[in-house]
Amino acid sequence: MSRAVAGVAALVALVGGCRRDDAAVTLWHAYTKDERAALEAQAEAWNQDHPEQRVELVAMPYDGFGDKLTSAIPNGNGPDLFIYSQDRLGDWTAAGLLEPIEFWIDDATAGRFTAEALAGLAYHGSLWGLPVAVKSLALFVRTDLVSTPPTTTDALVAMAPTLRARGVYPLAYPVDDLYAHAPWLHGFGGAAMDGDTPTIATAPAVAAAAFARELVAREVVPRDVDGALTATLFAEGKAAMAMSGPWFVADIPAGVPYVITTLPVVSATGRPAAPYLGAEGILMSARAGDKDAAIAVALAFTTDAAARRRAERAHQVVPNPGAYVGDAGRDANLAAFRRQLDDTVAMPVSPAMRAVWTPYKNALGQIVTGAATPAAALERAARDIATYARTAGGS
């Protein structure tokens, strides 16, 4: 009997303990390692100053994070705030998952951020989040293999004969991936999207794809390389340079001498290779319980001081120009990514972009192996994308 009572008591305690603190603002994120530690320090500081309005962080695995938000928010089980990049804004705003926040943002608050980063989180005339980090590709260069980083694509191609003689590829990146191919696409004057319309088989896109084919054919770049193999080749000295983003720093073993610099200018057009700019922001759920408290947290987590702590502790490329003082201002890696930001193209937000990635990857795969001509492969991709965009039952 007494055991039964104890069991019931334990169950009650368990249920009570599991109940969420309804007054707290919940913030979901998929950060790990340094980024997570920096965010947790931020939350702890906030909770000490605001015991009546606590922030509760929930770390999520990155895979499936977006889908989890898509299903949890409409059922009222989602967070108040969450950190995500802007690439799903189109879907989520169309489905009414997000709260527009321009109401709370005056020009002084907006002035914290670079115009590009803030604009990255705007869509259809509204602002949907406050930027916490910007991510773009840049050029990682092994200084033991390359003395002067190439500033033009001609110089890059010219490096191949000498380096190949030593069994080294001048550059490694996932050649068939649109995200990694985008710098060339934009450098040749092309774009994957025009507003909500995919623009696939255009003359600049064909020229950029032909250039990627040339990089592989001349053994400037190895084919069949994904992100993980890029890191391995760079770490082992089988690739002298790599095109990657801020996350790549963690993949480089200690002892590998490298610098980060901006991507070269495309010699054929004289325009700089421009990677996609991804803005990661704190977004608010349309079903947030206390929206005033939620926006107060979002505003406090994106001040210059908060951004500076994230830059110093997690080496995040933060979008606050005012944060680059002290250690954050002296960080050479961050400085290189900030220089690259001047030549970036905002990542398309339109839902139509989601159907572009795979056909484009297929096309690039065929182009770089020589299985199809750039024009034919891209026209094929454009047709496939049009098929996917069409709804059943017409339109």
Added chain:
Amino acid sequence: MSRVDLRRALRDVAVIGALLSVGVLAVFVRARNLDATAASVRHARAAAIAVAAGDAPVVATAAAGVVGPPRQSPRHDFLRRRTVMTATGPRPLGGPTAPAVDKLLYDAAGRFDRDGAFAGLLSDGTGRAVAAVATPRGPAIAITAAAEPRAPLPWLAVLGLIGVTLVVAGAGASLGGRARGVGVGLGLAAWALPATAWGGWPLGLAVAAVAAAAGWAHAVGATDRVGASVRAHRVALSFLGPAGVAMIVLVVVPFAVGLALGFYDHHHGTWTFVGLDNFRRILSGDGHGLSDPLNFWFILGVTLAWTFVNVVLHVGIGTLLALALRQRWLKAKGLWRVLLIVPWAVPNYITALIWKGMFAGEYGAVNSILAGLGLDRVSWFSSWATAFSANVTTNTWLGFPFMMVVALGALESIPRELEEAAEVDGATAWQRFREITLPHLRPALGPAIVLGSIWTFNMFNVIELVSGGKPGGSTDILVTDAYRWAFERGEQYGMAAALGTLIFLLLLGWTLIGRALTRGDEEARP
């Protein structure tokens, strides 16, 4: 009248009446909520019209006023300031510390600018309504203060109905004869009245039909037989119950939902019923040529080739190894057996990733070996034949141990004397295999082949992780193609579900054929 008749009548109306009352109450709740919503929206619109006319709102509002046009920030076109004209004068809307209710006015004004006048519930789940109507100075907006109160559940009416049902059924039972069934039917038919009131006459008719059916079933004794069999199998049913519930929740419901989704189109979060259009798109090839991976028949062809080649290799290699393991000259049979089962013991996605790495273009093991032999490196995933071969190689590695184990088991059951006798009689090795070994293998391998072909048909991991459909989706099989419709082609869940239904039908057909083919073997089992 007999007490038994009365008890039977009351039992039947209690069971069926309970089910009917749950349904009728659900209809009531729905009707009540719709009424409350309509009232909220009506009040919000009336308040907005009053505000537009310059009068005080007629109902309690959380916020109301005429909101002026937006002024754009010079730096960002998505940052806009607005002011609201309230009874106490103009007031700016927005800013880092603005009250929450102001945001409702601000967002409503933005919606008015996009869509024009509107009225509806707020999306925050509070049940409050918002309405905006046009005025020369800008939209007049009103937000109701609270959700409309909802009517309480009509317990008295429900109790009254229960009483009527019981009395009428009881009266019928006490009269006896034909009146028994009529009493049950009429008693239950009382529920048609609230069903009509809350859910319209079609629902009322449906309830009346159920009542009539119940009365008839009672009259002919069908309910007695059901009741008796439930009592007789009480223990069995209580054991089956939990598993039955689990089957319904985990298998039947998802299956039904999957079937239903195939008749809908999903586009950016909205579902539209399109009937058989998804199936028409799939089966007609949707304008893509037969050699195009977007054509269903191409993918089906690849899937069938994939399944056939794999199963032949699995069975062939598995049987050969099983026969080898049976040879008397072989030493350390246990060790060999364990080693040959290892590929099966490793999770298949890990094996698939390892093989993918080995087929990698520049630094993969396979190409390194080829280069070591002085041969050209092969770009495995840039042509259909090589990519398909890479997939088949991986899946053969994964699949032969199962067939080997099945064949080993069957071989063990062959009496040694039989073979020795045949040997003594002068049968050749081939004759012994054909006349003794093969007939013993067939009953065990038949079902294994059906099972193995279904596994291979749906082998998502190997295709997705090794070739990933490369080049250009041409090595995709039906399941990976369905996955791509759902997750890589703009979330067309309807197309994916329709493909899933077709896969199910194909495999159902194949299972029936397989069963017919192997039934003969089982009967002939020695």
